Amino acid sequence: xxxxxxxxxxxxxxxxxxxxxxxxxxxxxxxxxxxxxxxxxxxxxxxxxxxxxxxxxxxxxxxxxxxxxxxxxxxxxxxxxxxxxxxxxxxxxxxxxxxxxxxxxxxxxxxxxxxxxxxxxxxxxxxxxxxxxxxxxxxxxxxxxxxxxxxxxxxxxxxxxxxxxxxxxxxxxxxxxxxxxxxxxxxxxxxxxxxxxxxxxxxxxxxxxxxxxxxxxxxxxxxxxxxxxxxxxxxxxxxxxxxxxxxxxxxxxxxxxxxxxxxxxxxxxxxxxxxxxxxxxxxxxxx
Amino acid sequence: xxxxxxxxxxxxxxxxxxxxxxxxxxxxxxxxxxxxxxxxxxxxxxxxxxxxxxxxxxxxxxxxxxxxxxxxxxxxxxxxxxxxxxxxxxxxxxxxxxxxxxxxxxxxxxxxxxxxxxxxxxxxxxxxxxxxxxxxxxxxxxxxxxxxxxxxxxxxxxxxxxxxxxxxxxxxxxxxxxxxxxxxxxxxxxxxxxxxxxxxxxxxxxxxxxxxxxxxxxxxxxxxxxxxxxxx
Amino acid sequence: xxxxxxxxxxxxxxxxxxxxxxxxxxxxxxxxxxxxxxxxxxxxxxxxxxxxxxxxxxxxxxxxxxxxxxxxxxxxxxxxxxxxxxxxxxxxxxxxxxxxxxxxxxxxxxxxxxxxxxxxxxxxxxxxxxxxxxxxxxxxxxxxxxxxxxxxxxxxxxxxxxxxxxxxxxxxxxxxxxxxxxxxxxxxxxxxxxxxxxxxxxxxxxxxxxxxxxxxxxxxxxxxxxxxxxxxxxxxxxxxxxxxxxxxxxxxxxxxxxxxxxxxxxxxxxxxxxxxxxxxxxxxxxxxxxxxxxxxxxxxxxxxxxxxxxxxxxxxxxxxxxxxxxxxxxxxxxxxxxxxxxxxxxxxxxxxxxxxxx
Numbered sequence: 077x078x079x080x081x082x083x084x085x086x087x088x089x090x091x092x093x094x095x096x097x098x099x100x101x102x103x104x105x106x107x108x109x110x111x112x113x114x115x116x117x118x119x120x121x122x123x124x125x126x127x128x129x130x131x132x133x134x135x136x137x138x139x140x141x142x143x144x145x146x147x148x149x150x151x152x153x154x155x156x157x158x159x160x161x162x163x164x165x166x167x168x169x170x171x172x173x174x175x176x177x178x179x180x181x182x183x184x185x186x187x188x189x190x191x192x193x194x195x196x197x198x199x200x201x202x203x204x205x206x207x208x209x210x211x212x213x214x215x216x217x218x219x220x221x222x223x224x225x226x227x228x229x230x231x232x233x234x235x236x237x238x239x240x241x242x243x244x245x246x247x248x249x250x251x252x253x254x255x256x257x258x259x260x261x262x263x264x265x266x267x268x269x270x271x272x273x274x275x276x277x278x279x280x281x282x283x284x285x286x287x288x289x290x291x292x293x294x295x296x297x298x299x300x301x302x303x304x305x306x307x308x309x310x311x312x313x314x315x316x317x318x319x320x321x322x323x324x325x326x327x328x329x330x331x332x333x334x335x336x337x338x339x340x341x342x343x344x345x346x347x348x349x350x351x352x353x354x355x356x357x358x359x360x361x362x363x
Numbered sequence: 364x365x366x367x368x369x370x371x372x373x374x375x376x377x378x379x380x381x382x383x384x385x386x387x388x389x390x391x392x393x394x395x396x397x398x399x400x401x402x403x404x405x406x407x408x409x410x411x412x413x414x415x416x417x418x419x420x421x422x423x424x425x426x427x428x429x430x431x432x433x434x435x436x437x438x439x440x441x442x443x444x445x446x447x448x449x450x451x452x453x454x455x456x457x458x459x460x461x462x463x464x465x466x467x468x469x470x471x472x473x474x475x476x477x478x479x480x481x482x483x484x485x486x487x488x489x490x491x492x493x494x495x496x497x498x499x500x501x502x503x504x505x506x507x508x509x510x511x512x513x514x515x516x517x518x519x520x521x522x523x524x525x526x527x528x529x530x531x532x533x534x535x536x537x538x539x540x541x542x543x544x545x546x547x548x549x550x551x552x553x554x555x556x557x558x559x560x561x562x563x564x565x566x567x568x569x570x571x572x573x574x575x576x577x578x579x580x581x582x583x584x585x586x587x588x589x590x591x592x593x594x595x
Numbered sequence: 596x597x598x599x600x601x602x603x604x605x606x607x608x609x610x611x612x613x614x615x616x617x618x619x620x621x622x623x624x625x626x627x628x629x630x631x632x633x634x635x636x637x638x639x640x641x642x643x644x645x646x647x648x649x650x651x652x653x654x655x656x657x658x659x660x661x662x663x664x665x666x667x668x669x670x671x672x673x674x675x676x677x678x679x680x681x682x683x684x685x686x687x688x689x690x691x692x693x694x695x696x697x698x699x700x701x702x703x704x705x706x707x708x709x710x711x712x713x714x715x716x717x718x719x720x721x722x723x724x725x726x727x728x729x730x731x732x733x734x735x736x737x738x739x740x741x742x743x744x745x746x747x748x749x750x751x752x753x754x755x756x757x758x759x760x761x762x763x764x765x766x767x768x769x770x771x772x773x774x775x776x777x778x779x780x781x782x783x784x785x786x787x788x789x790x791x792x793x794x795x796x797x798x799x800x801x802x803x804x805x806x807x808x809x810x811x812x813x814x815x816x817x818x819x820x821x822x823x824x825x826x827x828x829x830x831x832x833x834x835x836x837x838x839x840x841x842x843x844x845x846x847x848x849x850x851x852x853x854x855x856x857x858x859x860x861x862x863x864x865x866x867x868x869x870x871x872x873x874x875x876x877x878x879x880x881x882x883x884x885x886x887x888x889x890x891x892x893x894x895x896x897x898x899x900x901x902x903x904x905x906x907x908x909x910x911x912x913x914x915x916x917x918x919x920x921x922x923x924x925x926x927x928x929x930x931x932x933x934x935x936x937x938x939x940x941x942x943x944x945x946x947x948x949x950x951x952x953x
Contacts, residue, residue, distance in 0.1 A: 095394050140461045312450060312451055314451075496683040499753075501672045
């Protein structure tokens with residue numbers, strides 16, 4: 077009993093002191109941490125793990141990257157619990173800016189939405205050219221369709237597409253909500269032989285992870301656009317607007333845009349994101 | 364099957380190569396959950412002993428609260444702590460959200476009711492006559508409590524194991540209050556979730572194997588101490 | 596000297612009075628046996644006297660000092676030891692158990708070791724000292740419990756039926772140990788029991804409890820031979836019990852002096868000087884005139900004090916200088932013309948007397 081008590085106290089002190097020093101080392105920067113709330117699809121791709129260490133090293137900020145769904149990211153921004161957001165929900169972003177929560181919005185990159193299905197493609201979506209056509213076919217043939225159902229950027233786009241083709245699938249048997257992230261929804265679709273809507277980056281990553289080829293329709297006109305939003309600082313003085321601006325500037329810089337454009341080429345055969353900080357106006361017209 | 368096998372193989376490769384990312388995550392898990400467990404054991408035993416040995420109005424409500432606390436999902440604790448620690452929340456001035464300290468705090472709140480509950484049950488399980496006998500030995504209030512705790516030490520070991528098991532395997536609260544920041548607040552469970560959502564199933568499996576081994580080793584260690592005590 | 600004195604001690608549990616003791620004294624170096632039917636409050640009395648249960652009212656004096664005022668409760672308790680029916684040992688080694696009272700009292704390590712060894716030795720449990728107390732047999736465990744109680748060398752020992760959960764053989768050896776210790780250390784002992792044998796062999800004074808009240812207290816022979824109620828009478832049974840000293844050897848036995856008379860007893864070797872003689876009433880023969888040839892060597896002249904019916908028999912109490920009970924049939928009662936105050940001769944065989952050593 078005596079020895080175990082002593083070792084407990086020893087471990088406690090050792091751990092606490094070590095953790096304290098390792099934390100204060102990490103946070104040694106005088107500039108204060110930047111809270112960077114990002115959507116899971118970008119985070120899961122691993123892109124930020126290449127970019128953020130570069131930024132920290134070069135600019136001297138410490139970045140706390142928190143990955144959440146786009147819906148939650150916007151809310152955290154509104155509550156000023158974040159300094160900068162990276163999201164892909166254009167409608168919500170516009171509202172965010174209009175209502176005065178953000179000080180600046182910059183589009184940095186995009187990719188496409190794809191409708192994905194099993195390899196043998198029972199619904200024949202590969203014969204279609206657009207996402208809307210593919211969804212209409214799925215509805216006609218009552219193939220199982222998995223929806224994220226989590227108000228993420230992708231889910232918002234999916235809902236918009238259904239309403240534009242005039243179908244309300246929410247009460248249909250073949251329409252199921254997963255409540256999972258994009259990756260796991262894709263995995264479930266693969267396991268169940270179902271269809272789903274995905275962004276092209278996650279689709280590329282997962283088709284490699286699952287070591288399989290899926291049937292898919294890539295809609296060249298259905299873009300998945302990512303923007304960074306700098307949040308207006310709160311009154312409490314605990315915000316970090318300088319850090320947010322520095323990070324935003326960093327992400328649109330030519331060098332970083334090039335890195336974004338090359339990211340994933342070696343591993344997945346094509347890049348996951350297409351940089352577009354310099355072509356913002358062109359993109360707007362696609363919408 | 365292939366993925367499971369690959370995962371286990373990868374786990375051993377990662378462990379034997381002392382992969383720095385994996386070892387950092389593992390060490391942080393041990394440190395965070397270790398500190399949280401030790402603090403919870405301290406407060407948990409204190410609360411459990413207090414509730415077991417006193418009688419005052421409202422005690423029943425507190426006991427009910429402890430018992431409820433034993434079953435509160437970590438996500439709920441995580442959510443509440445996050446809201447309290449938000450920059451603009453009541454404890455925002457502490458500026459500990461998205462740090463290991465926030466995870467420790469959340470895990471303390473998760474484990475303390477578990478330890479208290481088991482301690483409480485353990486002490487209540489001691490026969491009333493033994494309590495009288497200890498008092499009759501001339502024990503002061505403090506000596507009485509210490510002797511009772513020594514009598515219930517197997518329950519206390521069990522409480523420690525349950526508390527540690529609860530926090531090392533918990534993911535919801537760590538994810539929310541820690542933010543799963545690479546190299547800073549990423550622990551074994553949150554890393555596993557992340558690797559899963561990235562499609563790195565073999566890496567996720569490897570981390571799970573490490574988590575399993577870790578829990579197994581620490582429980583074996585505590586069981587060993589417990590059994591050594593028993594033989595005395 | 597009066598060690599412990601209780602005044603108006605009252606215990607209530609959920610509003611019900613469990614114990615109400617007007618006055619009770621315990622002297623040093625005496626064994627005060629507490630007897631009474633089940634639920635009479637024997638255990639409660641022990642608890643109350645050591646303040647292990649808080650009395651609702653009443654005062655306790657230890658060596659003349661009021662406990663709780665002139666003497667704090669912890670120091671008071673540290674002058675006592677408690678042994679309960681079940682051994683209730685701590686989950687640790689035998690040594691640690693015996694040492695626990697001393698550790699609590701904060702004695703020096705060396706002293707703890709010496710004293711613990713001494714009592715481990717005394718109770719013949721030295722070879723068990725590294726064993727876990729929870730692995731012992733009930734007899735061994737009770738030895739540990741007694742050793743633990745004695746190790747603190749208390750002024751007052753509270754024993755609550757300490758020998759009732761062990762087998763007869765162990766019980767006998769524990770009683771022997773207890774008697775041996777009585778000669779070495781001087782303690783006041785309060786001994787709750789429901790065993791007549793233990794009372795007869797161990798008690799100096801007797802306290803009879805009934806429904807939480809003391810109905811009788813005094814020397815054993817006083818309480819016993821003049822029972823205040825039926826329960827006491829039936830507790831001691833129909834035997835005549837006499838206290839005496841061995842004064843010499845007799846043919847095949849001893850000569851025992853009881854209230855100035857010599858009684859011959861036939862028994863094997865006995866060591867102690869003090870003995871109890873038990874004479875069953877059916878073994879006593881009554882004569883109205885001095886018989887010419889009596890085979891029994893004990894013949895005493897006495898006076899009939901009481902006669903009352905017990906079933907088909909009559910029980911007759913004769914005063915021969917010591918009390919003596921005899922049974923007669925209804926026929927004999929008429930034939931002998933027995934009545935109160937009549938002079939009679941009573942005889943009983945030396946071999947019919949049971950001798951209990953004290």
